[in-house]
Amino acid sequence: MNRSETQPPFLLACHRKPTPYTPIWLMRQAGRYMKEYRALRKRYSFLEMCKTPEIATEVTLLPIKKFKVDAAIIFSDLLLPLEPMGVSLEYRKGEGPAIHPLRGEKEISRLRIFHPEESLSFLLRTIRMVRRELNGKIPLIGFSGAPFTLASYLIEGGHSTHYVMTKSLMYRNRTGWDTLMEKLSEVLARCLHAQVEAGVQAIQVFDSWVGCLSPKDYEEFVLPYSKRVIDRVKHKVPVIHFATSHATLLRLMKKAGGDVIGVDWRIEIGEAWARVGYDVGIQGNLDPAVLLGPLDLIKKEVKRILDSLKTRPGHIFNLGHGVLPNTPVKNVAALVEMVHEYSSALRINKED
Ligand code: CP3
Numbered sequence: 001m002n003r004s005e006t007q008p009p010f011l012l013a014c015h016r017k018p019t020p021y022t023p024i025w026l027m028r029q030a031g032r033y034m035k036e037y038r039a040l041r042k043r044y045s046f047l048e049m050c051k052t053p054e055i056a057t058e059v060t061l062l063p064i065k066k067f068k069v070d071a072a073i074i075f076s077d078l079l080l081p082l083e084p085m086g087v088s089l090e091y092r093k094g095e096g097p098a099i100h101p102l103r104g105e106k107e108i109s110r111l112r113i114f115h116p117e118e119s120l121s122f123l124l125r126t127i128r129m130v131r132r133e134l135n136g137k138i139p140l141i142g143f144s145g146a147p148f149t150l151a152s153y154l155i156e157g158g159h160s161t162h163y164v165m166t167k168s169l170m171y172r173n174r175t176g177w178d179t180l181m182e183k184l185s186e187v188l189a190r191c192l193h194a195q196v197e198a199g200v201q202a203i204q205v206f207d208s209w210v211g212c213l214s215p216k217d218y219e220e221f222v223l224p225y226s227k228r229v230i231d232r233v234k235h236k237v238p239v240i241h242f243a244t245s246h247a248t249l250l251r252l253m254k255k256a257g258g259d260v261i262g263v264d265w266r267i268e269i270g271e272a273w274a275r276v277g278y279d280v281g282i283q284g285n286l287d288p289a290v291l292l293g294p295l296d297l298i299k300k301e302v303k304r305i306l307d308s309l310k311t312r313p314g315h316i317f318n319l320g321h322g323v324l325p326n327t328p329v330k331n332v333a334a335l336v337e338m339v340h341e342y343s344s345a346l347r348i349n350k351e352d
Pocket of ligand 1: 026027028029030031032041046073074075076077078079091095096097143159206208321322
């Protein structure tokens with residue numbers, strides 16, 4: 001048996017190798033839609049949960065114990081590297097993250113570049129604990145934000161609709177923008193590298209909000225920095241490069257890097273794959289809101305996505321964005337089963 005045959009389906013798919021069925025994991029597969037998560041959340045703040053390796057490990061493993069998902073993703077948050085950079089971070093109930101917004105060069109120059117081994121040691125300990133628990137059976141995904149998405153949180157102070165402050169700094173203060181993006185790229189590259197050293201077997205880079213940019217601006221202001229981050233871990237472990245509302249940016253995102261490109265539901269997945277080319281894999285793209293619908297709708301959508309890709313190796317099934325907080329657990333379980341069952345059947349029928 002050669003080495004690749006012993007690899008789990010998720011890692012095979014990252015390398016565009018054939019798999020017995022389509023592997024599936026879900027962004028935000030551990031979260032508020034689970035009663036076990038909500039019970040822990042009553043006792044601890046979100047940051048306490050992220051920073052306590054025993055709790056973060058338990059939460060990472062919740063969806064692995066409940067469903068037959070093909071990968072685990074470390075329980076943490078995109079914004080955690082901001083604290084050791086010197087930015088205060090708060091998660092307010094029902095409102096999401098709140099950060100003191102950064103506007104000028106003076107504040108940018110004060111941002112610190114740190115060593116994750118020291119400042120994010122809790123994350124690296126969690127990774128080691130989770131790997132031990134998973135015992136080689138299920139691969140573990142590490143992650144970070146991409147420089148643009150983190151810059152947008154820093155500048156807007158939280159979530160934004162139009163990214164006016166971010167774009168305004170980008171257009172009006174090129175030096176400030178470049179300094180900020182350079183610092184973020186260095187920090188994020190270090191965070192990813194440390195996660196790989198601690199044992200994650202794949203990386204996902206979330207550029208969740210980059211879809212607000214034109215292709216020209218993406219190429220000029222963002223692509224070189226995302227590339228810098230991805231370059232530091234590529235060839236070590238597979239990298240999934242994810243964004244939303246990015247149909248027009250797909251080719252440029254591929255240029256920035258990634259063995260697999262993640263897509264939301266706003267574009268047909270077959271069309272997205274044709275656009276990026278078949279020399280990379282594709283991940284996605286069920287609308288998370290479909291999981292709020294009846295089981296026959298979920299089944300119809302699963303079939304539509306899988307039929308459209310014709311069992312081409314390199315597809316990782318996922319939602320187009322994270323699981324919504326009011327999603328019924330039984331629908332998530334059914335989705336995982338449906339993807340495994342229907343994608344196995346498609347492969348058997350193809351051999352007939
Ligand atoms: O996917 C997973 O299961 C792993 C854990 C994970 C979380 N956040 C846990 C979390 C991951 C991969 C993230 C990434 C993340 N964080 C992103 C990129 C993904 C995306 O959604 O585009 C972003 C933008 C963030 C920033 C962030 N963190 C926001 C905007 C919020 C508030 C919105 C919300 O859903 O609550 C968070 C908080 C957060 N991150 C929670 C969880 C489980 C909820 C915290 C709580 O219990 O209140």
